[in-house]
Amino acid sequence: MAHVVFAPGLRRFTDGAESLDVDARDVRELLRALYARWPALEARLAEGTAIALDGEVIPNGEALFERLSPDTEVHFLPQIGGG
Amino acid sequence: MSERKFRQVGTRPIRHDGLDKVTGRAQFGADYSLPGMLWGKVLRSPHAHARIRSIDVSKALALDGVHAVITGADFPAAAAGSEAGGEGGATDFHDLGANVMARGKALYHGHPVAAVAATSSRIAEEACKRIAVDWQVLPPVLSLDAALAKDAPILHDDMRTTGDEPLPKGPTNVASRREMGRGDLAAGFAAADVVIEREFRTPMVHQGYIEPHAVLARTGEDGRSVVFCCTQGPFMVRAYCAKVLGVGTDTIKVVPTEIGGGFGGKTTVYLEPLAILLSRKAGRPVKMVMTREEVFRATGPTSGTHVRVKMGAKRDGTLTAAEAVLVYEAGAFKGSPVNAGMMTVFAPYKLANVRIEGWDVVVNKPKVAAYRAPGAPMAALATETVMDELARALGMDPIDFRLVNAAHEGVQATYGPKYRAIGFVESLQAAKAHPHYRAPLGPNQGRGVAAGFWFNAGLSSSANVALNEDGSATVVTGCPDIGGSRASMALMAAEELGIPVEQVRPVVADTESIGYSDLTGGSRVTFATGMAVIEAARDVVNQLRARAAKTWDVELDAVAWQDGRAVATNGAEGKHEPLTLKQLAGRASATGGPITGRASLTARGAGPGFATHICDVEIDRETGAVKVLRYTAVQDAGRAVHPSYVEGQMQGGAVQGIGWALNEEYVFDAKGALENPGFLDYRIPVASDLPMIDTVIVEVPNPMHPYGVRGVGETPIVPPLAAVTNAVQRAAGVAVRELPISPPKLLALLDAAS
Numbered sequence: 105m106a107h108v109v110f111a112p113g114l115r116r117f118t119d120g121a122e123s124l125d126v127d128a129r130d131v132r133e134l135l136r137a138l139y140a141r142w143p144a145l146e147a148r149l150a151e152g153t154a155i156a157l158d159g160e161v162i163p164n165g166e167a168l169f170e171r172l173s174p175d176t177e178v179h180f181l182p183q184i185g186g187g
Numbered sequence: 188m189s190e191r192k193f194r195q196v197g198t199r200p201i202r203h204d205g206l207d208k209v210t211g212r213a214q215f216g217a218d219y220s221l222p223g224m225l226w227g228k229v230l231r232s233p234h235a236h237a238r239i240r241s242i243d244v245s246k247a248l249a250l251d252g253v254h255a256v257i258t259g260a261d262f263p264a265a266a267a268g269s270e271a272g273g274e275g276g277a278t279d280f281h282d283l284g285a286n287v288m289a290r291g292k293a294l295y296h297g298h299p300v301a302a303v304a305a306t307s308s309r310i311a312e313e314a315c316k317r318i319a320v321d322w323q324v325l326p327p328v329l330s331l332d333a334a335l336a337k338d339a340p341i342l343h344d345d346m347r348t349t350g351d352e353p354l355p356k357g358p359t360n361v362a363s364r365r366e367m368g369r370g371d372l373a374a375g376f377a378a379a380d381v382v383i384e385r386e387f388r389t390p391m392v393h394q395g396y397i398e399p400h401a402v403l404a405r406t407g408e409d410g411r412s413v414v415f416c417c418t419q420g421p422f423m424v425r426a427y428c429a430k431v432l433g434v435g436t437d438t439i440k441v442v443p444t445e446i447g448g449g450f451g452g453k454t455t456v457y458l459e460p461l462a463i464l465l466s467r468k469a470g471r472p473v474k475m476v477m478t479r480e481e482v483f484r485a486t487g488p489t490s491g492t493h494v495r496v497k498m499g500a501k502r503d504g505t506l507t508a509a510e511a512v513l514v515y516e517a518g519a520f521k522g523s524p525v526n527a528g529m530m531t532v533f534a535p536y537k538l539a540n541v542r543i544e545g546w547d548v549v550v551n552k553p554k555v556a557a558y559r560a561p562g563a564p565m566a567a568l569a570t571e572t573v574m575d576e577l578a579r580a581l582g583m584d585p586i587d588f589r590l591v592n593a594a595h596e597g598v599q600a601t602y603g604p605k606y607r608a609i610g611f612v613e614s615l616q617a618a619k620a621h622p623h624y625r626a627p628l629g630p631n632q633g634r635g636v637a638a639g640f641w642f643n644a645g646l647s648s649s650a651n652v653a654l655n656e657d658g659s660a661t662v663v664t665g666c667p668d669i670g671g672s673r674a675s676m677a678l679m680a681a682e683e684l685g686i687p688v689e690q691v692r693p694v695v696a697d698t699e700s701i702g703y704s705d706l707t708g709g710s711r712v713t714f715a716t717g718m719a720v721i722e723a724a725r726d727v728v729n730q731l732r733a734r735a736a737k738t739w740d741v742e743l744d745a746v747a748w749q750d751g752r753a754v755a756t757n758g759a760e761g762k763h764e765p766l767t768l769k770q771l772a773g774r775a776s777a778t779g780g781p782i783t784g785r786a787s788l789t790a791r792g793a794g795p796g797f798a799t800h801i802c803d804v805e806i807d808r809e810t811g812a813v814k815v816l817r818y819t820a821v822q823d824a825g826r827a828v829h830p831s832y833v834e835g836q837m838q839g840g841a842v843q844g845i846g847w848a849l850n851e852e853y854v855f856d857a858k859g860a861l862e863n864p865g866f867l868d869y870r871i872p873v874a875s876d877l878p879m880i881d882t883v884i885v886e887v888p889n890p891m892h893p894y895g896v897r898g899v900g901e902t903p904i905v906p907p908l909a910a911v912t913n914a915v916q917r918a919a920g921v922a923v924r925e926l927p928i929s930p931p932k933l934l935a936l937l938d939a940a941s
Contacts, residue, residue, distance in 0.1 A: 109603065111367045112542075113351030151349055152277045152526075156604040160791060160891075161642055179603030182365055182526035182545075183277055186644050186709025187394075187451020187557035187901060 106134055106172040109179050117145040131155065132168040134178065152183040194750075195682040196894055199831045202674040203693055204445070213445045216401030216417030217476045224403070225254055227458075227465050227475035228311035230301040230318050231485060232293030235327035235551040235859025236340065239291055239320060242301060247314035252306040255468035256314070257461065259290040259300070263433035278455070280430040282520040286554050287431060287460050293322075294342055294519035295553050296860045297484030304465040304473045327551040327859040331493050331514050334360040334548045342519065342549045360549045362521030367529060367602065368542035375508025375540030379499025381580045386495045387569045388925045389908070390852035391516065393488040394558050395843070395871045398447025399479060400486060404462035405472035412439045412463045417446045419453040419667055420706020421698050431460045439463070442697040443667045450843070451557030452487040454708050483864035488853060489558035490515040490523045491550075496532070496569040500577050504591040508540040509533050509601075513566060515547060518554035523547045524562025527642075530602035531905070532566035534640040535611055535797060536592045541601050551859050557708060560641045560901035564844060564908050568926070571637035571909030575916070585636045585913075586619045586799070610823025610887030611638070611797035617883050618799040623819040632805045632816065633918025639798045639905025643898030644709030645790035649702030650719035652680055652727050654782040658769030659690040660727070664716050665704030667695055670839075670900055671832030672712045676720050678828050679894070683724035685751025686768055702787045710898025713828055714889075715790035721893050726784030731771050734778040738771075739763045792891020796902035798822040800841060802910040806918045811934030813849055813915055819881040820906075825889040825897030837903045838880040844907025846872045852927050 109123045118124070119142070128134035139146045155167045156179040162170065163183060172178075207213040244256040262284060284290070289300045301318050305311035326340045333339060341358045348354040350363040376382055402416040418424050421441035429436045446453065458475045466473040477486070493514045499507045511532045515523035525545040533541055578588040593612045599605050618624060618636070628634060651663040662680045666672060673693035681688040704716065732746040735753030739746070741763075747756040752765040775782050803817040820837040827833040850870040854862045863869045888895025912923050921936040 111603065112369075113366045116352060159600075159604040159607050160793070161604075162645075162791070166789060177604060181530065181603055184527040184530065184642070185454075185524065185557050185561055186642075186711070187449075187454065187559040187561050 105174050106176040106178050108134070108138070109177065111180065114145070114148065114180060117148050118142050128172055130168070130172055131170045134172060149180060154181045154183045156181055193682060195678045195688050196826065196828050197830065198678070199829060200674060200678070200688045202671055203677060204668060204673050215398055215445045215447050219403045219415040219444060220474065221403060221405055221472040224472040224474050225304040225306060225469055226308040226311050227302055227304045227462055227473045228308060228315050229299045229461065229481070230303070230315040231481070232289065232296060232298040232300050234293055234322060234324050235296045235329070236325040236342070237293045238323040238325060239289060239293060239300060240323055241321045243319040244301060246317035246319065247303055250310060250314045250317060252310040253303060253314045254471060255304040255465045256318070257302050257464050257468060259288045261464055262288060262431065278427070279520070279522065283427060283455065284431045286520055287457060295551050297481065297553060298519065299461070299485065302461045302465060304469045328360060329551060329855055329859050331491065331516060331548055331550070334550050342551065346521070346549070362517060362547040362549055365526065365529065365545045366543070370540030372508055372510060372540050372542045376499045378501065379507040380502045381577060382497065382499040383573050383576050383580065384495065384497035385569065385573055386493065386924060387572065389492045389565045389568065390926065391488045391491040391552060392847050392851045392853065393483055393869065394450040394452035396448030396450055396452055399477040399482045400453070400457055401476040402458045402462045403472060403474040404459065404466045406463055406466040410434070410438055412466065413442065414439060414459055414463065415442045415444055416459055417444050417453065419446065419449045419669065419708050421667070422665060422703055423454065423706045424456055424459050425698050427456045428460045428463055431456070432463060440697060440699050443695055446667050446669055449669055450559045451561060451708060454557045454706055457486055479866065480864040483869060484861050485553055487556050487558065488553060489561065490517065490555050490565070492516065492565040494565060494569040496573050498573050498577060500581060502581065504581055504583050504588050506536055506538055506592045509538050510542045511544070511566070511569065513545045515545070515562065516550050516552065516555065517547050518552050519549060520554045521547055521549060523555055524557070527562035528566040531563040531640050532570055533601040535594055535638045536601070537594055537598050538601050543601070552855070559840060559843065559904040563639065563641055563905045564847065567637065567639050567905045568908040568912060571906065572912050575635065575913040586615050586624070589638055590615050607794065608887060608890050609795055609797060610885050613885045613887055614797050614799045614821045614823050617885050618801055618819070618821045621801065621819055621821070621883060623801050623817055623881065626817070628803065631808060631918055632803060633914045633916070635802045635910045635913030635915070635917060637800055637906040637909035637913060639902055641710065641796050641902040641905055643714065643793040643796055644711040645715045645793040646705035646709065646711055647789045648704045648716040648719040649787040650716060650723040651701060652720065652723040652784040654727055654772050654775065656772055656775065658686065658772040659692065660684060660686065662691055662693045662720055663696045663701050664720065665696055665698070665701040666707045666712045666716045669707055670836055671829060672707070672716070674832065675713045675717060675828045679717050679720050680724045683721055683728060684768060685748070710796065710900040710902070711793065714793055714892060714896045714898050717828065717896060718790045718892065719786040719788050722786035722788060723784040726786065727782055730782045730784065731768060734771050734775065735766045737778055738766065792889065794825055794889030794891060794897040796823060796897050796899060798902045798906055800906040800910040802907070802914045804911065804914040804918055806915060806933065808937055811930035811932070811937065813928055813933060815845055815877055815911070817878055818845070819883065820903055821883040821885060822899060822902055823885045823887050823897065824899045825892065826886055826895035827884050828894065828896060830884060833884055833899050834882040836900045837882045840901070840903025841880045841907050842872050842877060844904045845877065845911055848908045848911035848926055848928060850927050850929060
């Protein structure tokens with residue numbers, strides 16, 4: 105049961121929900137569940153988003169097959185670049 | 188992991204590439220030549236904002252010695268879409284294509300509008316002068332305020348603001364607006380005993396790498412290209428050129444030359460697609476080398492910024508709330524590092540109530556490129572300067588004040604997730620314990636303290652470790668060595684193999700000689716490529732154990748690897764004489780063939796870096812000049828693989844930050860032409876300007892890396908802007924709100940105060 109936390113900017117796509125517990129084995133399942141519940145979220149997350157899993161920031165597209173443990177905390181963050 | 192005793196890691200061998208570099212034998216970007224080579228030059232826009240009605244290249248083509256001319260019309264229709272780059276940052280290939288060669292509109296002074304290949308650079312320059320461009324000059328947008336004004340000229344007619352509501356409607360210069368935060372901001376500020384709100388401005392600054400961009404490209408009749416260039420990422424150059432030119436990556440081979448600095452500025456392409464296209468048209472190799480002026484006008488820089496920070500604290504020093512609005516210049520195309528500014532602005536501190544807003548704004552200046560911890564130093568300037576003022580208002584020692592609020596393992600970062608093991612508290616404690624912090628100060632002298640945070644990246648890397656027949660080894664990676672990474676790769680391979688580091692030869696390979704590797708950036712190479720090297724070396728060790736098992740006719744688990752030797756174990760102790768790596772390598776052909784270890788991985792577990800810097804300055808009240816008297820940089824490196832290069836990164840970052848604080852700025856005239864495109868007028872600090880930068884490496888191992896490594900390259904540029912500013916404020920007794928703190932600016936502040 106991953107715990108997903110939504111930043112203020114995402115909450116207009118989640119009917120105001122600040123967080124949600126999702127039963128998912130990996131990020132792909134998690135995203136499917138979120139998009140099924142809130143279809144407009146998919147386009148918003150496609151706008152250069154990274155995903156943080158238990159503190160580690162991973163570009164969204166690279167995270168699909170990351171395993172989720174029952175207490176994984178998930179955040180969506182803006183993508184950034186390093187120098 | 189933390190208890191492992193290292194034999195090689197943590198030592199300071201001479202870098203493998205050192206001799207060639209100090210004797211001038213190393214070949215950098217401009218050192219390559221090929222038979223029949225032509226010289227390429229770029230015609231650049233003399234206007235900061237202008238529509239191109241037409242371009243006539245006929246007179247250039249008619250010039251003797253000219254073999255090819257290209258303009259925007261020679262490129263395929265702009266590539267669409269974007270792709271993750273450097274540290275997960277997205278690259279928009281439509282914009283990238285339009286940046287390397289203007290399509291219909293020039294968006295900054297120096298924007299390429301045509302390029303020529305000729306038998307000499309002089310002829311190419313002359314040909315550029317003969318290209319006739321019919322310009323419709325447009326009013327330029329040269330500041331954030333001008334870009335955001337109600338009736339501002341619009342750079343891109345199709346730009347609409349993306350991000351979080353409320354968003355501007357219709358055509359705009361605001362590419363994005365984002366918001367993040369948590370808690371109850373109003374309640375947090377209401378609970379504070381002291382609230383301070385300040386605004387800061389920083390100008391565009393350049394990375395200031397010494398080596399100008401250079402490329403040599405040869406495109407054959409079969410359409411295949413070989414590109415020699417100085418870059419932080421040969422695979423990035425291959426991918427970006429393929430996208431911009433509409434060809435397959437298999438048609439481009441990129442050979443990375445030695446690189447004379449990048450600091451993020453060589454994580455994109457400028458000349459490379461032009462040289463490939465010119466070579467394709469001319470049928471001969473084409474070499475292009477930027478002048479220093481071109482480097483300043485048309486590459487880099489990082490954003491000019493306007494940042495407002497408001498923070499509140501209780502009398503005991505506990506922070507109760509923080510709010511920030513960050514507005515960053517992206518240059519001519521969207522994509523400033525404001526997102527990273529938002530995520531780093533309060534990252535060092537425990538904060539329950541926080542709100543952060545970020546704006547990405549286009550202006551008629553060169554498109555910004557990554558610069559060492561992109562976006563973070565300007566954000567930290569605001570936070571750390573307000574933190575210093577809060578400490579003074581509360582009557583607290585500035586380090587003690589930070590210790591009260593410092594993030595540690597388990598704390599929810601202001602950008603969202605919880606921290607794993609981090610070393611911020613340890614870096615503050617080490618700074619406080621340093622003799623520098625207790626040294627007396629004289630008249631007109633002041634001491635500033637500031638902290639800094641950077642994420643560090645993982646991403647993808649490949650490594651091969653090949654065992655030679657005499658027991659030496661070759662380590663091959665695809666990440667250019669900017670900060671001494673060859674030595675670090677060799678040390679890690681030597682550690683695993685159990686041989687002297689001098690017997691390991693580290694090589695940076697071209698794109699056809701090693702598996703895909705993301706670029707050198709995001710402080711990721713020692714961490715992530717090092718992880719691949721460790722894995723590849725362990726692959727070699729397992730093969731060596733198998734050869735020993737075959738030799739002794741025992742099971743694999745009866746062979747252990749200890750100090751560079753296969754030894755019998757697991758009940759077979761003492762039954763076989765150990766076999767050294769050299770012996771096993773010498774018999775490799777008889778026991779199964781050559782031994783090569785490989786690893787390709789996407790590294791997970793990059794640990795954030797934290798730093799605390801202390802700066803002493805003396806101000807001259809007559810001239811406004813600021814002299815840095817003493818500077819100490821403290822940083823958590825997780826595990827320093829080669830401490831000299833960790834210290835070098837800390838010193839280099841500090842010096843670049845000092846330059847940003849005191850001297851460096853892009854100065855534009857009213858029409859948008861850069862007035863100081865050279866090191867004479869764009870003054871970076873030199874050795875004689877500065878004291879020795881003292882360093883303290885703190886080691887809080889990163890639990891996600893086999894040796895505990897964290898990236899170190901970017902964090903050290905985050906604190907200096909504020910460390911210097913705080914020192915000047917304390918020395919001068921004036922409030923500094925704008926960088927650089929150049930003599931005329933400080934003099935004006937002193938005059939106003941008196």
